[in-house]
Amino acid sequence: MPGAFEGETVTRRNFMNLTAQGAGIIAVASFTLPALGFAFAPVFTREPVVWQPIGPPSMFPGNTYTTAVITIDPDIGQAGKTIAYVRKRDPGIDTEPEDQYNHFVALSSRCMHLGCPVRYVDAAERFICPCHGGVYNFRGIPVGGPPVRPLDRFYTRVEDGLIQIGPRYSVNFELHRFSPRDPGEPLNGIGQFLYPARFSTAKL
Numbered sequence: 001m002p003g004a005f006e007g008e009t010v011t012r013r014n015f016m017n018l019t020a021q022g023a024g025i026i027a028v029a030s031f032t033l034p035a036l037g038f039a040f041a042p043v044f045t046r047e048p049v050v051w052q053p054i055g056p057p058s059m060f061p062g063n064t065y066t067t068a069v070i071t072i073d074p075d076i077g078q079a080g081k082t083i084a085y086v087r088k089r090d091p092g093i094d095t096e097p098e099d100q101y102n103h104f105v106a107l108s109s110r111c112m113h114l115g116c117p118v119r120y121v122d123a124a125e126r127f128i129c130p131c132h133g134g135v136y137n138f139r140g141i142p143v144g145g146p147p148v149r150p151l152d153r154f155y156t157r158v159e160d161g162l163i164q165i166g167p168r169y170s171v172n173f174e175l176h177r178f179s180p181r182d183p184g185e186p187l188n189g190i191g192q193f194l195y196p197a198r199f200s201t202a203k204l
């Protein structure tokens with residue numbers, strides 16, 4: 001080999017080049033890999049499924065909504081609490097298929113336009129958003145204003161005589177379930193593909 005002593009398989013110049021490049025790669029990796037891990041690890045962490053008791057079934061009749069305060073992020077104190085609107089399922093109006101998770105309907109109070117808290121007005125049987133005039137009907141389906149999909153819902157179940165509220169999920173206008181999305185992300189038609197679910201919040 002030109003430039004090498006007899007018996008050598010690599011020149012000293014190449015050996016020094018490879019050594020310097022290898023040291024450079026190790027040095028760069030030592031601070032980029034931890035940073036990448038720190039940035040992307042939460043993306044692949046699945047949130048635990050938590051069920052919170054909110055009271056006996058008798059507290060939640062089917063002809064109106066009763067509010068329940070639930071915790072959606074236990075690490076940030078009062079800011080991690082939110083209100084769910086809960087009522088007993090009414091087969092006369094709740095036409096989506098019944099299963100073990102919807103004997104009680106629990107709606108999120110977060111508007112699906114930009115996330116303001118909606119308020120249920122009993123006399124009108126409507127949810128009203130104070131921010132931009134979003135209006136939802138009794139089932140949480142938009143009937144006016146800018147919201148792009150129905151109010152999100154929570155899984156519910158009855159255990160030991162108490163209603164429990166579980167994870168949140170999103171629905172399209174047919175009330176088909178989807179993994180939770182953020183406000184402003186439509187789920188009808190191509191919307192479900194334009195706004196894919198996050199791994200951390202897959203539906204049950």
Ligand code: FES
Nearest residue numbers: 111113129132134
């Ligand atoms: S945030 Fe509710 S209508 Fe805009």
